[in-house]
Amino acid sequence: MDFDHTTISEAELTRLLPTCQRCRRLRRKCDTNLPACRLCQKGKAECTFFDHALQQTLPRSYVHSLLTRLSRLRSVQAAVDGSSEPLTSLPVVHHERNASLTSSHVEPAHNEWGTYTSELSFDKHFIIEHANPTCWQFLGSSSPYALVVEVLVHAQAKLGSMVHHPDYAGPEFWLNAQSTEVAEPLQPRPTPSRAEVEMLVNLYMSTTNRLMVFFDPDDIAPEIDTFLRHHGTNAKYLSGKEAHEFFRVAMICAVASANKARHHSVYDTESMAYYAEGVQCVEEVTSDVSADALQALLLLIAFTLFHPRKADLWKLLDFACRLSVELNYHSETNDEYEDEKSRRKRRSIFWGLYCVERTMGQHFGRPSDLAEEIITTEYPATLNAATLADPESLQLVLISHYYRLTYLRSEIFRELYLPAVAPNLPRMWYEQSLDHILSWRRELEFVETSLGMGSMTCDMGFHTSICFLFQPLLLRALAAAKGPMLGPEITEGIPRESYHSAVKLIESYDKIFRGAEGTPLGMYPITVNSAHYIQQAAITIMAHCLLAIDGRLPVVTFSREISGDTEGPVDFNGIHEISGTCLILLNTLSKKWPGMVGVLDIYKTLQSQVLPIMMRSGLG
Secondary structure, eight states: OOOSSOOHHHHHHHOOOOOOOHHHHEEEEEEEESSSSSHHHTTTOOOOOETTTTTEEEHHHHHHHHHHHHHHHHHHHHHHHHHHOOSSSSSSOOOOOOOSSSOOOOOOBBBBTOOOBBEEEEEEEEEETTTTEEEEEEOOOTTTHHHOOOHHHHHHHHHHGGGGOGGOOSTTGGGOOOOOOOOSSSOOOOOOOHHHHHHHHHHHHHHHHHHSSSOOOHHGGGGHHHHHHHHTSSSOOOHHHHHHHHHHHHHHHHHHHHHHHTOHHHHHHHHHHHHHHHGGHHHHSSSSSSSSHHHHHHHHHHHHOOOOGGGGGHHHHHHHHHHHHHHHSSSSOOOOOHHHHHHHHHHHHHHHHHHHHHHHHHHHHHOOOOGGGGGOOOSSSOOOTTGGGSSSHHHHHHHHHHHHHHHHHHHHHHHSSSSSOEEEEEEEEHHHHHHHHHHHTTTHHHHHHSHHHHHHHHHHHHHHHHHHHHHHHHHHHHHHHHSOOOOOOOOEEEHHHHHHHHHHHHHHHHHHHHHTTTTTHHHOOOOOHHHHHHHHHHHHHHHHHHHHHOOSSOOEEEHHHHHOOOOOSOOOTTHHHHHHHHHHHHHHHHHSSGGGGHHHHHHHHHHHHHHHHHHTTOOO
């Protein structure tokens, strides 16, 4: 992250902005105000200009968002470098760049709600390589790892050496495990049967392609012939249409095999074999600016969600986002020659990519390259009487509804997690944000759905969003209660709703992991996204247990729609069962992704100490 630390005013940066399109059309003098010129603000019109470099129309609010982000990144850079140089717009962050588990102090500053920002920063920098202590990885406070650290710090302060684990003495515990993933096959294998390939393509279309609708099944079926015809040959010499068709079928089978490996471990090897065959022509299929190239990147992303060590997911997402913008998938083109099938395909591809990119960014506390200000693409479908008639179509509509929740959560992320200095937002802000999430869920109440990819995703998405919203309050509560005297980080209290949703989420994933092959539960894709959600829910439950043992902070209800008329402490009835389920799920995840073994060991150690204390205290 290299930035010029020279202080440049916003006026100097915006001086070269061209006249907006409205003022040019009206032949009026245009100022360079952001996020809109004075005349557009007065006329309540969108202030846009034509960017000759990108060859597209952009709103000035997009430029404003870039300047805001630049200011935030400069503050983060100053924090990492220990720079004391004053920056415009945002306060300087002062903390040491180290691997300590303690939270970093920053100077308070005002935010738009008129309150002071927190004196704590829960963003973390972790050592990736012991041999190279200058190699760091940033994980923001929205990540489950930030919560793991605060839970561990709190437990060490309250329970002492009982939770110390010699193998995980630093915050880099989950980054050290060696990979035991299946290696790519060294020898060519026989051509799979048509029935096998068709089975895997159908599995992909009914699972992953329901969650991220990147393909029309009717378009893929004829391409199976191309794959079978060229299998076992030098596919790396394929070009044009044949290369794309071969790659698509190979990668679809690789993703489907990774999903099917839940029930048959032999498909781990099959997944790698299909992947090795597909990547022979990866340069050919990703080298141009086309919808086919974007779909190729999306398939690589889908595969990497199952096998995160096989590619750089961040680079793939970055390339895909840039290409989608270059293809104008982020905006409605109003092209009268675009047929309905093409329009539906464009919308589905963009929102599927948006959902993956946003979700991964929020898991790691990182900003996005797709600014909301430039997005005008409509959702693929909406809930209405016509779309509810067909059960199969309904699941696709529900996925589209989930995209709306992802957009809503992204707006929360920008205000709650993205600022370089953590804002201490008032209770009213949390209540309003929660009400937006609840309003989204209320739209589903009249829908009678059977179990499917869409309905399961919406249900789990709701509970993950609740945990996501209230994580900062848990972080501050843990930090405030770790000492003998309550610290100055006291918040509104402990959010009851986050415990309720964490439990519901663990119960949902327990059903998925136990689902029989061929059922919707048994076919639901378990990716690294699922792993992060499970980790976050499990550590949220443990955070509530530790705070209940401390007993000094009140439990607060933010919505009676979730908690009913319940008052007082959290009811930990069934905590042994749900904690045991957490342990089972984390153990399963650590076998699939060994790098996550650290959280399993920490949770196991905490559970063995915390639950007996809860029993003696009458809490469980």
